[in-house]
Amino acid sequence: KAGFSGAKTERMFELMDGFLKNDPVSLQKDILHHVEYTVARSRFSFDDFEAYQALSHSVRDRLIERWHDTQQHFKKKDPKRLYFLSLEFLMGRSLSNSVINLGIKDQCAEALSQLGFEYEVLAEQEGDAALGNGGLARLSACQMDSLATLDFPAWGYGLRYQYGLFRQIIIDGFQHEQPDYWLNFGNPWEIERVHVSYPVKFYGSVKEEVVNGKKCKVWIPGETVEAVAYDNPIPGYGTRNTINLRLWAAKPSEGLDIESYNTGDYINAIVNRQKAEIISNVLYPDDRSYQGKELRLKQQYFFVSASLQDIVRRFKDMHNNFDEFPDKVALQLNDTHPSISVVELMRMLLDEEHLSWKRSWNIVCKVFTFTTHTVLPEALEKVPMDLFETVLPRHLQIIYDINFAFMEELKNKIGKDYVRLSRMSIVEEGAVKNIRMANLSIVCSHTVNGVSRAHSELLKTRVFMDFYELWPEKFQYKTNGVTQRRWIVVSNPSLCALISKWLRTESWIHDVDLLTHLKNHASNPELQHEWKMVKKINKMRLAEYIETMSGVKVSLDAMFDVQIKRIHEYKRQFLNILGVIHRYDCIKNMEESDRRKVVPRVCIIGGKAPPGYEIAKKIIKLCHAVAEKINNDTDIGDLLKLVFIPDYNVSVAELVIPGSDLSQHISTAGHEASGTGSMKFLMNGCLLLATADGSTNEIIEEIGAENMFIFGAKMNEVPKLREKESTIKAPLQFRRVVRMVRDGYFGFKDYFKSLCDTVENGKDFYLLGSDFTSYLEAQAAADRAYVDKEKWCKMSVLSTAGSGRFSSDRTIEDYAEKTWGIKPCKLPL
Ligand code: 8GP
Structure with missing residues (x-):
């Protein structure tokens, strides 16, 4: 109240009832109020969606109170x-995330249940x-x-x-x-x-x-x-x-x-x-340019x-x-x-x-x-100069002036090395002149960073090498992170409860380093029992979803092996599918006695292809064509299933990640700047099968390579392998599975031809062929580990326990201190 005065203000204070209350009865009153006056339905007749709307408005009211106070506080300080x-x-x-962060999920659930609604059902109403x-x-x-x-x-x-x-x-x-x-x-x-x-x-x-x-x-x-x-x-x-x-x-x-x-x-x-x-x-869909x-x-x-x-x-x-x-x-x-x-x-x-x-x-x-x-x-943006001149004429003048000053400064430092000067110029000369937005950003920013240690190294030694030589002090590295609130607390409530029980505190939700204490319990049979139960519940949820979306019934005993991310050649979903074909081919040709030893798998792929990216779209079609064949092969049964999850998005990820046993992050080394999906899987105790790319290098440091399945060429090996690519024959197993696709074993022979061409005849830029053998070895190692349930469970616990470093809290603290120079400004309670 300090600082406010006058009769009008006094009256305002008199009329205030204090903050909205969060007990179930107060929430019920608010929900019904919004049913009647916001949604304009009768409180005696409203459906799930209307209840979702009313609940959301009630939660939003609470957000607004805090929002106002926060902005006032920032203004004052x-x-x-x-x-x-x-x-x-x-x-x-937003609903599920807001109720968790406000700490009112249980109260909302209770309030709703007395009104005849189920919180989980309402949360599902939101797009x-x-x-x-x-x-x-x-x-x-x-x-x-x-x-x-x-x-x-x-x-x-x-x-x-x-x-x-x-x-x-x-x-x-x-x-x-x-x-x-x-x-x-x-x-x-x-x-x-x-x-x-x-x-x-x-x-x-x-x-x-x-x-x-x-x-x-x-x-x-x-x-x-x-x-x-x-x-x-x-x-x-x-x-x-x-x-x-x-x-x-x-x-x-x-x-x-x-x-x-x-x-x-x-x-x-x-x-x-x-x-x-x-x-x-x-929104422009990612069309890479x-x-x-x-x-x-x-x-x-x-x-x-x-x-x-x-x-x-x-x-x-x-x-x-x-x-x-x-x-x-x-x-x-x-x-x-x-x-x-x-x-x-x-x-x-x-x-x-x-x-x-x-x-x-x-x-x-x-x-x-x-x-x-x-x-x-x-993906480094360039804007044609004539376009700039038309749309933003004054800005182009300023860019010229900035570039002129920069080029002068550079000449003073490096002399008349015109090749380098032209590489670093903000203006790209050529038939079409372009403005290089990355160069502009580097020249004008006081710090530049990549999103993992490996990525930042690549920036310094390749992508922005010239700039690094000029201003080494500008370059930093920041490894990405994800929020454990969304990716454990919201999406995996059973795991959240288990962790809090074993750590005897909920503090890990904002102090995620505490997760490391789970290591002490990793081999404890009691914890392992509970851990496996949690996984089973989540797998059941996922299996139901798969059946609804694709009609495929999957066995809960199978290993759920997941790759969900945007479809791109460098992310190598094609490698995954070729691996599935190889597995299928092996099972088909096995003796009955060997079949009994096969670890059943459900291979799950999901992701959107950029609309103009033909090859990515062909990969999706191939996945469906292969799935059609395998899933309908009665000879194979539950030993192998392949499922494509359509319309992958954040809420689908919230369902899929907790239910996964193994997840794949298999980009050609040197292509994934960081990768954040892997961090979400890690938090949920899902084992990673990955190349040493992007942030995976740092994940290996935390979890230990022995608790992961790492394969493939390293970043420094990739350029040499590419040089040799046209002269070296891909392994026989690889050629065999590509041939199956080429020869129309899964139909659509002509359609898949150009896809097969991307990995054969010396054109395998993303090195699927040269990584194939070690990929299959990593997959075999995963199978062996899965059979030993205790060992697998321990590796799973250790994955969660080591995931603290990959929280966005850590990333943000790092940016705040070393990049932005900002300090917390906490609203008093
Ligand atoms: C992505 C990177 O590909 C990924 O490795 C990284 O984890 C993530 O950014 C967060 O840093 N890059 C993009 O999503 C990207 O460049 N998108 C532009 C096309 C919009």
């Missing part, structure tokens, strides 16, 4: 804040918020959870796409894409802020004017679109801190378009305005411009000297998608705040940090 700029956030469901493609986007979501839990003064900024990532439907084994209009049934988790909106300019021309006796550039836009804020509260666990994810939606600008109205074409004028909304309509797409550039600039206007406004509310900006603001570039923000901030400081170039540049260089998430050169 005025700490340095982190702004996390990302074009993608893969949040998944996924899928505003992202894959690893990068889910990582952003995990990091938001950790930022809130660790009380950091942070906000996320992104785009509120009307259509999220496409839904994958499978018809006759082929992937088809369907739009994901996720807002169709409303979204109780967002708060529309009609009054928080900013104009975002595009196109037009740049003029020079004299303002206060100084020459200034003035950008006269050709189009203005309004960015409207939608706030999504992100609650921390075990704290009242609730941070914000602000997503922008494009709306037609209010400004009068005299020209169109004068022509008398009123309808067309309105239709044209409405086109503004296209900007935030649809967005080069030259005008809408993509507009999306990037739109969200960046609105976010920076918001950030600068907040800063100016409290400060009037821009030199303090870097003490109050850290701006994180999540890959190159928001990179245009470095230029936009420069433009705002120069053209709107009228700061000198030197002062503006000094500020920009102190606020930005850049994380890259890929090793694939084709």
Whole structure:
């Protein structure tokens, strides 16, 4: 109350009842209130979905209380804040996560059961918020959870796409894409802020004017679109801190378009305005290269411009000297998608705040940090210069100026090494000139990092070698992590209870290093018994799901072997399928006595192929074709099943991961920047079969190679193997299984030809052939280990026990200290 006064304020305080209460009766009252007044249904007749809506609104009310208090607190304390700029956030469901973080799951369940509803059933009513493609986007979501839990003064900024990532439907084994209009049934988790909106300019021309006796550039836009804020509260666990994810939606600008109205074409004028909304309509599916797409550039600039206007406004509310900006603001570039923000901030400081170039540049260089998430050169974004010139004419001028200064500085350091200068230039010369967004980000950021130790090494020695030589101090490494709240507490409640029981505390939920104490109990028969029961319950859940989705009945005694991730050649789902074919072939040709020794397997593959990626789509079809053959072969029975799980997304992962025994992370070494799926499996006590790629190298250090199944060429061996590829014959077993596909054993002979071509005739770029033998050996080792139930269970416990290092809490603490320079700002209880 301190600081508030006046009769009106006094009255406000008198009318307050204190915080909303979390006991079941108070929750029931709130739920019924929302049934009647928000959902507008009778309290005597409402269904599961309406109950979900009412429950969500009740939970949201509690989030809003905390959200308000957190924002007030941040405002009062005025700490340095982190702004996390990302074009993608893969949040998944909010209800289940919110009730866990608020600590009200049991109360909600009790409240609902007295009203005749089941909490779990209602939680299933929620669709996924899928505003992202894959690893990068889910990582952003995990990091938001950790930022809130660790009380950091942070906000996320992104785009509120009307259509999220496409839904994958499978018809006759082929992937088809369907739009994901996720807002169709409303979204109780967002708060529309009609009054928080900013104009975002595009196109037009740049003029020079004299303002206060100084020459200034003035950008006269050709189009203005309004960015409207939608706030999504992100609650921390075990704290009242609730941070914000602000997503922008494009709306037609209010400004009068005299020209169109004068022509008398009123309808067309309105239709044209409405086109503004296209900007935030649809998430670009990962097509590995967005080069030259005008809408993509507009999306990037739109969200960046609105976010920076918001950030600068907040800063100016409290400060009037821009030199303090870097003490109050850290701006994180999540890959190159928001990179245009470095230029936009420069433009705002120069053209709107009228700061000198030197002062503006000094500020920009102190606020930005850049994380890259890929090793694939084709994924490094480039924007054609003429496109830039048309859409953002003033920005192109500024880029030229930044590049000119950079090139001058570089010449002073390295002399006239023109080849190197041209490699490092922000502007790529050639028939089509391009702006290299990664180079721009590195030049303007004070730190650059990869997402695992191995990835950061690759950046230093290959991808950004020139820059590393120039500014070694800029380069850091940060290993990714995932949140144990979502990936154990929400998705595996039985395991969560077991861990808390054996550790005699729930503190591991925010202090995940405590998991290491599970090691002491890894061989304890009592724990092992409970551990196996938990796994069995989760496998039952998964088996039911598989039967519903694909009609295939699977045996719970079989080893559930899972590979779920985006479909890509480098992730080598094809290798997995060829391994399955080999297993099938072996079983078919076995004596009956040997068959009895076979460890039954259920091989599960799931993932979406980028819509324009033909080979990835063929891999999905192959999986179905092989599954068709194997699953209907009565000779094989339960010894082997292959299942493709359609429309893989966050909530499907929550179901599949806890029910897995073995999971595969088998990218060609040197291609997966980090990988985060492996960390989720690890937390759930699932054993990993993996190559020494990305973060797996660090997982090996924690878990020990003896508790995993590691195979394949190492990162440093890959280039040499590639050189020899055309001269070395792939192993016989490999050639045999590829031939089966080629010869039409699974049908679709012509269709699979180009897929087979990618691994034969000296063109096996991802080295499936050369890794095949060691892959089969690793699989055989997994079979042997599975037979020894005690040993397997111990390895499983040790996997969970060693997973603490891969929590996003650790990652975020590391970024906060070494990259962003921010400190916790905890709301008092
Ligand atoms: C992914 C990396 O492929 C993965 O190894 C890493 O774990 C993850 O980022 C999080 O760091 N990269 C992407 O998802 C990515 O580059 N996405 C762009 C296409 C949008």
